[in-house]
Amino acid sequence: MPSDRTAVVIGASMGGLLTARALSDSYPRILLVDRDDLPAEPAPRRGVPQGRQLHVMLARGRHALEELFPGLSQELTDSAVPLVDLHGRMSWFNDGYPMALRPSTELVAAGVSRPLLEHAVRARVAELPGVEFASGTEVLGLTATADRGRVTGVRLRDRDGAERTVAADLVVDSAGRASRTPLWLGELGYAPPEEERVQVDVTYVTRVYRHEPHHLDGLLGTLGNAVPGAPRAGLALVQENGLIAIGFSGMHGEQPPVDDDEMLTFAQTLTAPGIAEIVRSGAAVTDGVRMRFPASVRRRYERLRRFPAGYLVVADAMCSFNPIYGQGMTVAALEALLLRRLLAEGEPELSRRFFRGSSAVIDGPWSIAVGTDLRFPEVEGPRSLRVRFVNAYVHRLHIAATADPELGAAFLRVLNLLEPPTALLRPGTVLRVLRGFWRGGAATRPVAGRPGLAGDPVPPTVR
Numbered sequence: 162m163p164s165d166r167t168a169v170v171i172g173a174s175m176g177g178l179l180t181a182r183a184l185s186d187s188y189p190r191i192l193l194v195d196r197d198d199l200p201a202e203p204a205p206r207r208g209v210p211q212g213r214q215l216h217v218m219l220a221r222g223r224h225a226l227e228e229l230f231p232g233l234s235q236e237l238t239d240s241a242v243p244l245v246d247l248h249g250r251m252s253w254f255n256d257g258y259p260m261a262l263r264p265s266t267e268l269v270a271a272g273v274s275r276p277l278l279e280h281a282v283r284a285r286v287a288e289l290p291g292v293e294f295a296s297g298t299e300v301l302g303l304t305a306t307a308d309r310g311r312v313t314g315v316r317l318r319d320r321d322g323a324e325r326t327v328a329a330d331l332v333v334d335s336a337g338r339a340s341r342t343p344l345w346l347g348e349l350g351y352a353p354p355e356e357e358r359v360q361v362d363v364t365y366v367t368r369v370y371r372h373e374p375h376h377l378d379g380l381l382g383t384l385g386n387a388v389p390g391a392p393r394a395g396l397a398l399v400q401e402n403g404l405i406a407i408g409f410s411g412m413h414g415e416q417p418p419v420d421d422d423e424m425l426t427f428a429q430t431l432t433a434p435g436i437a438e439i440v441r442s443g444a445a446v447t448d449g450v451r452m453r454f455p456a457s458v459r460r461r462y463e464r465l466r467r468f469p470a471g472y473l474v475v476a477d478a479m480c481s482f483n484p485i486y487g488q489g490m491t492v493a494a495l496e497a498l499l500l501r502r503l504l505a506e507g508e509p510e511l512s513r514r515f516f517r518g519s520s521a522v523i524d525g526p527w528s529i530a531v532g533t534d535l536r537f538p539e540v541e542g543p544r545s546l547r548v549r550f551v552n553a554y555v556h557r558l559h560i561a562a563t564a565d566p567e568l569g570a571a572f573l574r575v576l577n578l579l580e581p582p583t584a585l586l587r588p589g590t591v592l593r594v595l596r597g598f599w600r601g602g603a604a605t606r607p608v609a610g611r612p613g614l615a616g617d618p619v620p621p622t623v624r
């Protein structure tokens with residue numbers, strides 16, 4: 162293999178950075194192009210508006226990051242990033258049912274803001290030999306061979322408006338949801354990929370407070386999910402430097418507020434009771450920031466019959482998930498591990514092998530996100546018998562998990578992508594769900610989320 166090979170990565174956000182890491186074992190020169198001026202410090206930026214919203218790196222993603230960047234977890238911990246035992250130090254109100262807690266060493270997430278995580282990963286990537294960043298530079302399109310069978314590079318516009326081309330042996334599109342690959346494929350005479358869209362109309366609001374030891378009764382996080390009829394959810398999680406972020410989300414027209422009083426009223430309607438206390442008494446260090454996410458989108462590149470050589474699409478550009486399940490960065494990291502392995506095996510048919518493999522990576526998280534979203538009557542899509550059965554079953558699992566921490570662990574392992582969704586249907590788990598449900602779980606009533614008044618405590622669970 163010639164030693165002067167160049168790869169160009171479009172977009173230097175999490176997807177692009179992780180891709181660059183995967184490429185660095187095979188490509189001596191990697192150019193990461195981003196139209197933003199990349200900040201020298203951890204800071205939100207224009208091209209990644211979701212960076213101001215609460216992000217969770219799932220346990221599987223943390224492991225994958227560690228595989229790509231050994232020692233990163235420790236480095237983050239050294240930067241005052243807390244590790245959160247998601248089962249032992251976080252309260253869960255799934256469909257309103259409080260999950261029994263149990264200490265865990267495998268279900269551990271890092272409480273890190275999105276800008277700090279991206280900053281730490283970018284610093285690691287910048288240290289890799291042969292990696293160069295072209296920031297403030299927009300990719301305008303692709304260049305290709307005369308027969309258009311192979312992508313040969315990219316057309317760029319620098320921050321001063323000058324246009325130039327850069328030749329590359331491999332180009333990877335990691336430009337996020339707004340990826341222009343479907344359009345660029347058309348320009349080269351290829352069909353665009355089929356696109357699956359699931360309209361969820363999610364609105365997010367995030368606000369960051371100083372973390373006080375009494376918040377959440379000493380726990381480090383809490384979550385109360387949205388349910389049909391009450392499509393609003395709340396999440397709180399500690400972050401670096403003694404902060405705690407709260408995230409509200411609403412679906413299908415529910416608009417979480419950003420104004421102080423309205424935020425408190427909203428928080429009091431959530432099933433996770435501790436969030437209201439943070440809003441009521443916490444010292445806010447940011448304003449509430451709102452962001453809309455209209456639809457989950459999956460582009461089925463693996464189904465295309467023709468695709469140019471020397472070109473790939475990764476991360477959100479291929480599939481962007483309803484963010485309330487916190488999957489995007491973990492999937493991007495798993496795709497990077499896949500790409501690294503496939504490159505080590507050789508490059509013939511790389512795009513076909515990569516799209517097939519990443520489709521398998523995406524299937525599980527996509528089925529969790531879309532399957533759960535289909536509980537809401539407003540979400541359009543086929544509700545197969547399997548989807549309806551699984552949703553009814555998982556609801557019963559949440560009820561039984563109020564008394565059986567083994568079931569809580571099984572659920573969290575799937576949610577954290579440590580195990581496939583089918584793990585919940587193992588005979589031992591099914592038996593525990595049935596036993597727990599009939600042994601009194603059926604009589605358990607959920608914590609009520611309701612339009613509350615200031616100072617009005619949320620009632621405890623009634624058994």
Ligand SMILES: Cc1cc2nc3c(=O)[nH]c(=O)nc-3n(C[C@H](O)[C@H](O)[C@H](O)COP(=O)(O)OP(=O)(O)OC[C@H]3O[C@@H](n4cnc5c(N)ncnc54)[C@H](O)[C@@H]3O)c2cc1C
Pocket residue numbers: 171172173174175176177194195196197207208209211214215216217218219298299300301335336337338339365452454475476477478484486487488489490491493
């Ligand atoms: C509200 C919200 C909350 C989320 N919460 C979570 C969470 O809790 N956990 C989680 O894992 N994931 C979460 N995600 C998803 C996560 O943010 C993404 O999966 C992750 O950022 C990877 O995306 P990406 O790198 O593919 O694209 P992006 O992060 O969207 O980045 C695309 C990059 O490409 C650049 N770019 C675009 N076009 C061009 C061009 N033509 N030329 C040059 N540069 C270009 C942009 O400037 C940007 O830097 C959330 C998303 C949203 C919207």
